[in-house]
Amino acid sequence: MIWRKIRAIAWADIYQTFTDRSALLFNMVSPLAISMIIGAAFGGGSNDVEVEAAKVGVLNFDAGSVQAEQAFGDIYTQVLVEAPPDELSEFIDGKTVTDEKKARQQVEDGDLDVLVVVPEDFTASVIEPGKGGTLRVYYNPGAGIPGDVARSIIDGIMTQLNNQNIALQVGIPYASEQASLNNQAVDAAVAYVQQASQQLREKEAIALNRVSVEGEVREFNSLQYFGPGVAILFMTYALANGAVSILVDQRNWTMQRIWTTPSPRTVYLGGKMVGIYVTGIFQMIVLMVAMIFAANVVFGSDVAVWGTDVIGIVLILASVVAAGAGFALVVASFAKNPDQGSSITTLVLTVTGLLGGAFIPVSDVPILGQLSKITLNHWGLDGFTTLSFDGGTVVDILPNVAVLLVMAAVFFTIVLFQFGRRFRS
C-alpha cells in the first residue's frame, strides 16, 4: 500500500517532467548539442582545422650509457628542439629548459603546453633488460589539440625506444643498429604526426591515436570526456528541478493536500525522491545512448564512448544519480521559495559542475584539481572515463562508487533533517 502511494507520487513527478517541452529541451537537447559541439571542436571540425604549434619544453638530464652511442634523451632534444624534421616544425615549437620548477610553472600558466623531463638514468634504464625508462611529461589540460599532438610525438618516440629495448633483450647487436634505430624513432614520430594531421583535415581526427608512455596504443574520442561531463551536469539540473518541485508543491498546497490523505508524511518525500532518482537515471540513459550515436554514427568513430564494462557503467550511473539527487535536494532544502530554489540550485550546480570538470579538465590544475574532488561531478566523470578512456573494469571504479554512495548517504541524511525541520507543524 505504502509503495503504491510512493509510486503514484513518483509517477506524477516523472510524467510532468517528461511532458514539459521546455524542460525536455533544456535537459535533453542542450547537453547533447553542447557535447556534439565540443566533440566537433576537439576533433570533428571542418576540413580547414588549423592546428597551432605546441609550445614544448625539453629538460634533458639523461647521462646516457656506456652501452649506447647516444643518450636517448638527446633524441627528444633533437626531434623536438634542435632539428625537428620539416614535417614536424608546423606542429612543434620546442625549446630546451634548464629549471624544472620554473618550467612547470610555465606549464601551469599556459606558457608551455608540454614539458618533457628526461631523467638522468633514462638511457641506462631503457637498455637494461627488464627495467624500462620513465619520462615525466607535464602538460597543460587547456592546450587542446596542440598538446595532444605534442604528446603523441613524445609517446611515439617512446614506443620506438620500447621496441628497441625489446630488440636488445632478444640479442640483436645493439651498437650496429643504433643509428638506424634512432632514425626509426624519428621517422615513426613524423609518420605519426602526418597521419594525425591528415585525419584532422579529413574530419577523422576525433579518432586521434594517443600513445601512452607505457607504449600501449589506445584510441581516444573527445566525447569520452565531454559526454559524461556534460551529461552529469545537466542530469543534476534535471534533479534540481525535481527538488525544487517540493517547494512548488508547498507553495501550491499540493504537498499539504497530500498530507491530509491517510498517508504518513514520509510517503510524500519518498515519492519525490524516487521520482527525482528515476528521472535522473532516465535522462542519463537517454543522453548516453544519444552520445553513443553521435560518436559512432555522426563522427564515425568506433570507440566505446562509455566503455564496455556494463556492470561498471550501471554502478557509476546508479551512484552518481543517487549523489546528484541528494545534492540537489540538499541545495533546494535551504531555499525559502521555488524562485530562490531555482536560482540557488542553478548557481551551485553550475559552479560544482565546472569545478568537477564538466567542460574543462581540471584534475591536473593545481588547487582546482584538489577542490574538484569534493564534487560528485568529478567522481562520476572520473568513473566513466576510467571505464572508457582508460579501459578500466568494475574493480577500477569501485572507489568512485563508494565515494558517490557515501556522498548520497550524507546528502539524504541532511535532506531528511532539513525537510523534517522545515515542515515541522
Place this chain on the structure above:
Amino acid sequence: MTTFVKLDNLRKQYSPPDGPYAVGPKEGVNLEILEGEIFSLLGPNGAGKTTIISMMSGLLTPTGGDVLIGGFSITKQPLDVKKQIGVVPQDLALYPNLSARQNLNLFGTLYGLSGKNLSKRTDEVLEFIDLKDRAGDRISEYSGGMKRRVNIGVGLMHRPKMLFLDEPTVAIDPQSRRNILDTVKELNQQGMTVLYTTHYMEEAQELSKRIGIIDHGQIIALGTLDELVKTVGEYDIIRLTLPEPPQTVLGRLGAIPDIQRAETSDGEVRLIARNGRQQLPEAIRIINEAGLALHGVEIQEPNLEAVFLQLTGRALRD
C-alpha cells in the same frame, strides 16, 4: 443529530512559548458540529479559519486541546481521522500539468483506492463535477470555475463522511460560485457533514443552519442565523457613501441618540442604529452641515454583517 466533530479547548501558538496565538489567544476554541449538518465558520481574512481547518485535518499540530472526528482523535489517531475527511483547500491544490483524471487518480491512490475501484470512482467524481468530457485535458487549460470543481472532486474521491471546504468561492465568477454552493447542498443532501469557511455572510446564511463567527482566533458568536441576528436586536446598518474622509463628522454621527456605533472605512460610514429609517434624516443633516457630498445611502436589515460589526466594530471584509 449526534455530534460528529468536537473541538475541545483547541489552541495554536506559533513558536511557543512566546509566539503569537493564531487560534485561542484568550481561551481554547470549543465547538461541536453535528452529523449531517453544514456548519459555516464565518470570519474575515486572518481570523484563524484556515488554521482551525489545518489542525482538524492533521496539517498542524495543536499547541493545546484536541479534535475528535467520528470518535477518533486527530492528535492520537490521525490516519483514522484522515480516512473520514475530505479537504478542499482555499488554494487550487492540483497539479496543473496533469489532467483532471490524472489528478483524481493520484489523490484516489493516496486515499487508498486502487484498480477498478479507483477508475470507477474517478468516473463517478468526474460525472459529479460535470467534467467527464474534459477529463483528459490538463488542469492548466481549465477555466477558474472548472479548476474549483476539480479541487472539490479530489476531496470526494474516497467518499468521506465529512468535507472541509476552506473558502472555496474566493476569486471566482458568480456562475461558478452558484455551482459550488449547489454542489455543497447536494453533497449534504446525500448525508455528508460539511464544514464551510467563508468571509461572505451571504454564503453562510444560505448554506448553514448553524454558524460560528470567528475573529482573532476566537469564536465570538455561535448559533443559528436567527439566534445570532437576535443578538443585534432591532438594529439596522446605515451605510453612507462619501467621496471625502468623513472623520470630521464621525463623532457627531456617533452621538445621535439610538445610534450605537459609527465606523468608517473605504469612503463609507457605517452606523449601527436602532430603527435606522428614523435616524437617517439626522445623519444626513449632519453631513450636509459639514459640507460633505453624500453619494449613496443604504439601510440593511439585521444580518450577520451587523452581528459581526456589533461584536468587533469592524466589517467582515475589512
